[in-house]
Each structure stands twice: as C-alpha cells, then as structure tokens.
Amino acid sequence: MVHTIHIAWRVSRSQAGMTLRDFLRVEKQVSRKLLAEVKYEGGGLRVNSKAVDVRARIAEADLVEVTFPPEEASSNIVPVMAPLxxxxxxxxxxxxxxxxxxxxxxxxxxxxxxxxxxxxxxxxxxxxxxxxxxxxxxxxxxxxxxxxxxxxxxxxxxxxxxxxxxxHRMYEAVVRGSFSWESVSVYAPIGRRAGSIVEQEVSSSGKCAVTHVTCLSRSPFESRLAVQLETGRTHQIRVHLAWLGFPLSGESLYASADRRPVHALQARMIAFPHPYTNQMLTFEAKRKLI
Known part of the structure; x- marks a missing residue:
C-alpha cells in the first residue's frame, strides 16, 4: 500500500557541485511554492538517504529524494465507483x-x-x-x-x-455536410456570447483561437475530419466548425439537434513529454468514433 509520494533523481556529472535548491529549482523545475510545501508541510529532502536542507551541495552519482507532503482532495470531488x-x-x-x-x-x-x-x-x-x-x-x-x-x-x-x-492532441470529428476544404486553418477569436454563461462565439473582442482542420473523408451528408488545436479556448472546435458552416453531427448547442444523441467529437491522439523522464509518449484512443 502506498502512503507517500516521492521522487528520486541521480545527480549527473554536469550537476555536481550545485546546491540542492538549484538542482531542484533549475534542473528539475520544482516550483518555489512546491519546495516551500515540502519544507513546511510534512515533506522531506534526502541525499543518499540522509535528511538535508536546500543549502546542501550535491556530488556526482548522489541520490536526491523528495518526499511530497500529503495531498487533500477537493471537497467538491465526491468519490464514485465507476469503470475507468x-x-x-x-x-x-x-x-x-x-x-x-x-x-x-x-x-x-x-x-x-x-x-x-x-x-x-x-x-x-x-x-x-x-x-x-x-x-x-x-x-x-x-x-x-x-x-x-x-x-x-x-x-x-x-x-x-x-x-x-x-x-499535442489530435481530435476526430464528424460534421454535417460535404466539407468544403481538403485542409483549412481557422484564425478566429472566441469569446463568451452576450447573455450566456455557457455559449461561446467568434467575436472580434474574443481571445485568439487557431484551429487546423484536415478532411479525412466526405459524403453529401457527413464528413470526417482530423482537427488540431493551436490554442485551447472553451468549445473551440465546436464554435469554429459551426462558424465555418459545418457543425458537428449531434451538435445541439451551436446548431439544431440532429439524429445523433451527442456531438461527434473525440480526443483521438495525445503526445506529451513524461514529467519525470521527459520521454515523448504517444497514445491513441482504443475506441473508434462512429
């Protein structure tokens, strides 16, 4: 059973001679706030299994261990048993x-x-x-x-x-109608629609929003698209596609409802640098967007 969260790093030759503070803050990007929490809220710092403070100097091949203080779940999140x-x-x-x-x-x-x-x-x-x-x-x-x-x-x-x-994330979307482009990039700012706390719209007073779209297949009735976001505005894909005149199939907020019970949009692929190893990892969803 896991009771604490901790991370360990081995000191390289180029990092030898640094203070532990600089190693953590500069080399490992530990924030000042998190380092203070480790120090004052029940965490710990060790080098070669010995408790130290951030002023300690580290040598090549030293093992640096950081134990993080306990985390408290937000009271807004209620645990619920559900399949994942x-x-x-x-x-x-x-x-x-x-x-x-x-x-x-x-x-x-x-x-x-x-x-x-x-x-x-x-x-x-x-x-x-x-x-x-x-x-x-x-x-x-x-x-x-x-x-x-x-x-x-x-x-x-x-x-x-x-x-x-x-x-990097790639989305797959199914839209209504035969899509007009093989590929298109949409540069159209998005902001909240006046009088609504949910709906967004393309607006000159909105924030910069950029969406890149490639058509994968089309028919007279529906088209399948690959979509990548350069920015991350609320409802960005839904708003931009509706603004182009090709709302998501199943869309009910930015177009009239159609035969699908929910809008046809899937976060299909993600690539991200691992927060510990920095290795780039890439994954695809198992389920297909039908």
Missing part, C-alpha cells in the same frame, strides 16, 4: 479514455458522477495518496483521451508543457 478505461498509468501520470455523457469535473450537483470522482475512488481503492490533477479537459459529451497528473509535481511540469505547446 485506463490507457496508460505509472507513478506520475494516468491516461483515461472517457465516454460521452460524463463530465470531467463535478457540476453544480456534486453527487452526480464525474471522471474526477471516479479517479478519486480509484486512487482510494488502490491506496494512492494523491488527489486528482486534470491536465487536459474535455466537454461532457466529447469522448477520448484525458491526461491526469498523479501528483502536484507532475501537474506543474505537464501544465508548463501544455502552456509551451509541448502537449
């Missing part, structure tokens, strides 16, 4: 394939099932002491891959990777 389709998991990350109809985070009714609640129950059952750190979010009815950090250090590293554009 785990695509990949280790001590640092969890990759889940989410079904349609499941919110990633709890809505106003906290008792309703959410992916975060299912993950929290999964952690509790397995003895993992972390809370839920969602890295990539999806709309309730969007299916596909959701990346979750298993501790606060992994979350900070992956959040920085996302902000720098180092996390």
């Amino acid at each position: 389709e785990v695509i990949y998991e280790d001590e640092h990350v969890l990759l889940i394939e989410k079904p349609a109809g499941l919110a990633v985070l709890p809505m106003s009714d906290r008792q309703k099932p959410s992916l975060a609640g299912a993950v929290l129950a999964y952690y509790q059952e397995s003895g993992w002491p972390g809370t839920v750190h969602i890295v990539t979010r999806l709309d309730r009815d969007t299916t596909g891959l959701v990346l979750i950090a298993k501790h606060r250090y992994a979350h900070s590293i992956l959040t920085a990777a996302q902000q720098s554009g180092s996390i």
Whole structure:
C-alpha cells in the first residue's frame, strides 16, 4: 500500500557541485511554492538517504529524494465507483479514455458522477495518496483521451508543457455536410456570447483561437475530419466548425439537434513529454468514433 509520494533523481556529472535548491529549482523545475510545501508541510529532502536542507551541495552519482507532503482532495470531488478505461498509468501520470455523457469535473450537483470522482475512488481503492490533477479537459459529451497528473509535481511540469505547446492532441470529428476544404486553418477569436454563461462565439473582442482542420473523408451528408488545436479556448472546435458552416453531427448547442444523441467529437491522439523522464509518449484512443 502506498502512503507517500516521492521522487528520486541521480545527480549527473554536469550537476555536481550545485546546491540542492538549484538542482531542484533549475534542473528539475520544482516550483518555489512546491519546495516551500515540502519544507513546511510534512515533506522531506534526502541525499543518499540522509535528511538535508536546500543549502546542501550535491556530488556526482548522489541520490536526491523528495518526499511530497500529503495531498487533500477537493471537497467538491465526491468519490464514485465507476469503470475507468485506463490507457496508460505509472507513478506520475494516468491516461483515461472517457465516454460521452460524463463530465470531467463535478457540476453544480456534486453527487452526480464525474471522471474526477471516479479517479478519486480509484486512487482510494488502490491506496494512492494523491488527489486528482486534470491536465487536459474535455466537454461532457466529447469522448477520448484525458491526461491526469498523479501528483502536484507532475501537474506543474505537464501544465508548463501544455502552456509551451509541448502537449499535442489530435481530435476526430464528424460534421454535417460535404466539407468544403481538403485542409483549412481557422484564425478566429472566441469569446463568451452576450447573455450566456455557457455559449461561446467568434467575436472580434474574443481571445485568439487557431484551429487546423484536415478532411479525412466526405459524403453529401457527413464528413470526417482530423482537427488540431493551436490554442485551447472553451468549445473551440465546436464554435469554429459551426462558424465555418459545418457543425458537428449531434451538435445541439451551436446548431439544431440532429439524429445523433451527442456531438461527434473525440480526443483521438495525445503526445506529451513524461514529467519525470521527459520521454515523448504517444497514445491513441482504443475506441473508434462512429
């Protein structure tokens, strides 16, 4: 049973002679806030199994260990036993394939099932002491891959990777009608629609939004698209495709409802740098978007 979260690194020749503070802050990108939490909130720092402070000097081949303080789950997340389709998991990350109809985070009714609640129950059952750190979010009815950090250090590293554009996602979408382009890039700012707390729209006063679209196949009635985001605005794919005149099949917010019960959008592929090894990992969803 796991009771603490800790990470260990071996000091390289180029890092020898650094203070532990510089090793952690500069080489391993441990934030000042997290380092303070380790120091004052029940964590620990060790070099070669000996407790030290951040002023200690490190030598080549030293083993640096950081024990993180206990994590408390948000009171908004209610654990709920629900099946999870785990695509990949280790001590640092969890990759889940989410079904349609499941919110990633709890809505106003906290008792309703959410992916975060299912993950929290999964952690509790397995003895993992972390809370839920969602890295990539999806709309309730969007299916596909959701990346979750298993501790606060992994979350900070992956959040920085996302902000720098180092996390790549490819979506698959089915839209109404025969798509007009083989490929197109949409540069159209998005902002909240006046009078709505949910709907977004293309607006000159909105934030920059860039979407790249490639047509995979088409018929007179539907087209299948590959979509990549350069920015991450709320409902970006749905808004841009509807604005082009090709709303998602099943879309009911930005177009009139049609025969599909939910909109046809899937987070199909993700590539991200592992927060501990920095190795680039790539995964595809197991289920096909029908």
